[in-house]
Amino acid sequence: MSEHAEFMGKDVYFWNFIVLMFFTLFEVGAVFFEGIPKATVWGILIVVGLIKGFGIAAFFMHLKDEHKWFNITFMFPWIFVALMLWGIGLSNPEGVTGLPSWCTPDWSYATER
Amino acid sequence: MSGHGNHVANSTWMRAVMMAGMILTVGIVGFAVLGVFVAENKHHTWEDEHHHYEDAKDEWSAGVADGTVNGSDHSEPLYIAKEEAHNAEVAAHLSYLTYRVAGVTMLFIAGAYATFIGLGGFLNASKPKADDHHDDHHDEHEHHGSASPIIFAFGIMVFLWGLPDFIVACKALLDDTVTAELGMLGISVSGMLIMVVAVSNWWFEDLPFIGHGEQIATSYPFEGDHIRKVGLWVFIMSEIMVFATFFSSYLRMRTEWCTKWALDDGGFAGCRTTSDLELTASDYLRPGGGKVDGLGESVGDFWTLLPGGINTFALIISSYTIVLALKTAKNAKWESPKGFMGKLMPTRKAAVRNYLIATLILGSLFIVLKLVEWSHLVAEGFTIGTVQGSIFYIATGAHGLHVFLGLVIMLYLVFKADTVGFDEDNAQGIEYFGLYWHFVDLAWVVIFPAFYLY
Numbered sequence: 001m002s003e004h005a006e007f008m009g010k011d012v013y014f015w016n017f018i019v020l021m022f023f024t025l026f027e028v029g030a031v032f033f034e035g036i037p038k039a040t041v042w043g044i045l046i047v048v049g050l051i052k053g054f055g056i057a058a059f060f061m062h063l064k065d066e067h068k069w070f071n072i073t074f075m076f077p078w079i080f081v082a083l084m085l086w087g088i089g090l091s092n093p094e095g096v097t098g099l100p101s102w103c104t105p106d107w108s109y110a111t112e113r
Numbered sequence: 114m115s116g117h118g119n120h121v122a123n124s125t126w127m128r129a130v131m132m133a134g135m136i137l138t139v140g141i142v143g144f145a146v147l148g149v150f151v152a153e154n155k156h157h158t159w160e161d162e163h164h165h166y167e168d169a170k171d172e173w174s175a176g177v178a179d180g181t182v183n184g185s186d187h188s189e190p191l192y193i194a195k196e197e198a199h200n201a202e203v204a205a206h207l208s209y210l211t212y213r214v215a216g217v218t219m220l221f222i223a224g225a226y227a228t229f230i231g232l233g234g235f236l237n238a239s240k241p242k243a244d245d246h247h248d249d250h251h252d253e254h255e256h257h258g259s260a261s262p263i264i265f266a267f268g269i270m271v272f273l274w275g276l277p278d279f280i281v282a283c284k285a286l287l288d289d290t291v292t293a294e295l296g297m298l299g300i301s302v303s304g305m306l307i308m309v310v311a312v313s314n315w316w317f318e319d320l321p322f323i324g325h326g327e328q329i330a331t332s333y334p335f336e337g338d339h340i341r342k343v344g345l346w347v348f349i350m351s352e353i354m355v356f357a358t359f360f361s362s363y364l365r366m367r368t369e370w371c372t373k374w375a376l377d378d379g380g381f382a383g384c385r386t387t388s389d390l391e392l393t394a395s396d397y398l399r400p401g402g403g404k405v406d407g408l409g410e411s412v413g414d415f416w417t418l419l420p421g422g423i424n425t426f427a428l429i430i431s432s433y434t435i436v437l438a439l440k441t442a443k444n445a446k447w448e449s450p451k452g453f454m455g456k457l458m459p460t461r462k463a464a465v466r467n468y469l470i471a472t473l474i475l476g477s478l479f480i481v482l483k484l485v486e487w488s489h490l491v492a493e494g495f496t497i498g499t500v501q502g503s504i505f506y507i508a509t510g511a512h513g514l515h516v517f518l519g520l521v522i523m524l525y526l527v528f529k530a531d532t533v534g535f536d537e538d539n540a541q542g543i544e545y546f547g548l549y550w551h552f553v554d555l556a557w558v559v560i561f562p563a564f565y566l567y
Contacts, residue, residue, distance in 0.1 A: 077353040084361040
């Protein structure tokens with residue numbers, strides 16, 4: 001959908017705003033809700049965060065219509081963010097035994113000594 | 114950057130001084146109404162509730178002392194009355210804090226806005242012969258570098274040099290037992306003055322810009338793009354890293370805290386009972402927070418969470434209003450809407466300015482509510498002295514500082530929209546500032562669920 005495309009007489013910015021407001025309502029509502037399950041919290045953290053982040057970056061910041069080097073500039077630091085999150089996973093109390101094998105080194109030399 | 118395309122009279126800058134006066138008036142009225150009048154009433158209510166609580170406590174204590182009340186029975190009417198009186202006192206205290214802090218914050222941010230726009234306008238209006246600069250041999254595509262960012266950076270360096278003593282001086286204003294170190298305070302204040310001069314000079318260079326002489330990158334991979342735009346994206350890249358460090362520090366520490374979730378999952382060594390519980394920001398914010406499987410009392414409070422909830426909407430809406438300002442500025446065929454909106458926005462110039470003012474108000478609301486929320490949290494015992502409090506206040510404070518700095522820049526955009534105006538030729542000022550503003554919104558998308566929900 002380009003910058004000038006319209007749906008029901010409204011442009012892409014308007015619909016992006018509506019989508020963002022909907023997910024914000026969902027997010028804020030979840031915070032006010034008592035006793036929300038842990039899985040739902042993670043779902044909101046990741047899924048809603050990604051949807052809202054995409055809406056803001058792609059449409060409001062126009063990255064969708066920019067050439068690839070602006071997108072690369074924006075995406076580049078997220079490599080380090082991912083590395084930091086991986087580091088957190090490895091170094092947390094469950095990093096040795098609690099993480100799936102695909103994202104942790106073989107710690108057997110440490111646990112079996 | 115200074116591709117001067119037209120001429121700005123000195124008298125135009127005096128409008129900035131008038132604007133500063135208007136903003137300061139709004140701040141003083143806001144402070145008088147909320148921070149003094151309403152807050153005083155709330156303070157009286159708080160005092161009344163405090164006396165009720167003291168009476169209820171004394172009555173209960175007397176009952177326990179003479180044996181008519183079982184001190185460990187929580188279903189005793191006198192105990193229930195005492196607890197209700199306590200809750201009413203806490204609620205009255207928080208209500209007082211809400212209005213007092215909102216009023217004081219309005220005064221503070223209005224003072225800061227007025228200082229920047231007023232001093233900037235005054236300095237530029239006072240510049241000699243500024244009216245005679247339309248001679249020039251510059252052609253309209255000529256572009257110049259600007260020393261203002263370098264002067265600004267120097268000002269920040271000098272300010273930070275004296276920052277520790279600046280903070281001590283601020284404490285001395287609030288606490289008689291603290292003595293200010295005036296020598297280093299002078300260095301810090303000098304740094305602030307250099308920053309104001311640099312910003313005002315930056316404005317002086319930018320205000321006449323009507324779209325000619327934008328500097329274009331000449332080499333791969335950004336060949337043909339505006340240099341300002343590329344610079345801003347690189348800046349955003351560095352900002353992502355700044356917020357990522359806060360976020361990853363928080364996550365790393367959070368996984369080792371003895372939280373409600375950890376206890377619900379059975380805990381770990383040193384985290385077995387509610388006495389080991391470490392309360393996080395979300396425990397203080399969310400209703401029912403900090404309560405483990407029905408054990409213990411919740412520390413969460415609806416009125417402490419509400420400002421954060423409103424702020425989340427305020428930022429999203431402000432992102433849209435700045436998009437509307439840009440869209441309106443770029444639309445050469447813009448027509449005034451019908452009805453009430455048409456009265457608010459009779460011309461394209463007024464529409465752009467009003468959308469920017471709406472963004473400014475929403476951003477200012479964010480700062481006011483943020484400080485109201487902090488005051489509630491501190492009153493409830495969640496201070497920066499704990500690890501949990503430290504990362505919360507530093508992360509949300511850094512975000513709030515970004516919002517505030519953005520608002521100071523937006524203030525100038527409002528002034529430019531009201532004087533020179535924005536159109537399809539020079540709207541990049543709004544566009545590039547908008548990128549920063551959307552990034553601030555993006556950072557909140559991560560911070561809000563991480564600290565308020567997790």
